[in-house]
Amino acid sequence: MASFWQCALLLSLASAVAVFADMKLDCGPDFMTLVWTESRPQADTSLLRLGSCFPTSFSAREAYFYVDLTDCNFRRVVTGDALFYTNDLSYVPAPGSHNLAFTHPVVCAYERPKDWYPSIYDPVFKTYGLGDLLFNIGLMNDDFSGPAESTRFPLGSIIPIMASVDQKTHQPLLLLLDECVAATTPELHPESTMYPIISNKGCLLESMTSRTKFEPRQKSSEIRLSLQTFKFALGEEVFIHCKLLAWDPNGLDSTKKACHYVKGRGWELLDNLAHNSLCDCCESKCKSRRQRSIASGKHGMVQKAVLGPLTITDVNS
Structure with a gap:
């Protein structure tokens, strides 16, 4: 800087x-x-x-x-x-x-320097209380090997997104995307125009109508999302607001999961196909049988992150 x-x-x-x-x-x-x-x-x-x-x-x-x-x-x-x-x-x-x-x-x-772009290695936020967890989120290149070289994406193309948590000496945690919405402002307000991407406690809604999907995990502390661009605020600055959840991998339920829709097969759980039933609620209302407090830090920690700005361009304009 x-x-x-x-x-x-x-x-x-x-x-x-x-x-x-x-x-x-x-x-x-x-x-x-x-x-x-x-x-x-x-x-x-x-x-x-x-x-x-x-x-x-x-x-x-x-x-x-x-x-x-x-x-x-x-x-x-x-x-x-x-x-x-x-x-x-x-x-x-x-x-x-x-x-x-x-x-x-x-x-x-x-x-902002002309050649500056968001980097997955720069922390978006930092939190304390669980072994000093450090969360990161960023735009990646096509094979997720490094940061994206541009923040402009033609309509219909794929936006590679990766989030991670540095858990240091903490027990192994599984990183989940609890919720993500696109908006035209860096802060969400009641009057903000929003486009839902992930909702209902980890259901990737956008995968139902596009090539959007979760990519196979490389490690439990990372999650990779291939997001196909959509018709929202074309040509404007777009910010993606997410809730990142670091959770006990042995404590997954219908409210702690990563589910995407696979054409011809239906909803699938990213981490274990044998437990696809956790995704059955994705087209209704996902709720846990037991009420557990995230804020207590007993099972995990949730934090908010904002990715952007990025721009979705109309190839026909």
């Missing part, structure tokens, strides 16, 4: 916060510094957090952060010619304090 044009977007503070504090943000090539200055005498600057990071140093009135953009749960979004790294500066007062809690957006923006 050293060659990027660097700038910072300082979003306005809520009026109640702006009266009492000042923030200075400096976005470097692959790091950022932030200085938060308080005027409230009772405010405890050690309680400020930038994403998941504590202040690098603090005094009675100031909190100072010096962090890499790959740390602190920064979110990366590419749109048009810009690359954004976003996070939240938050303050949770101690019990009994009269100071108010707040969350303030922090954004670093850079010019």
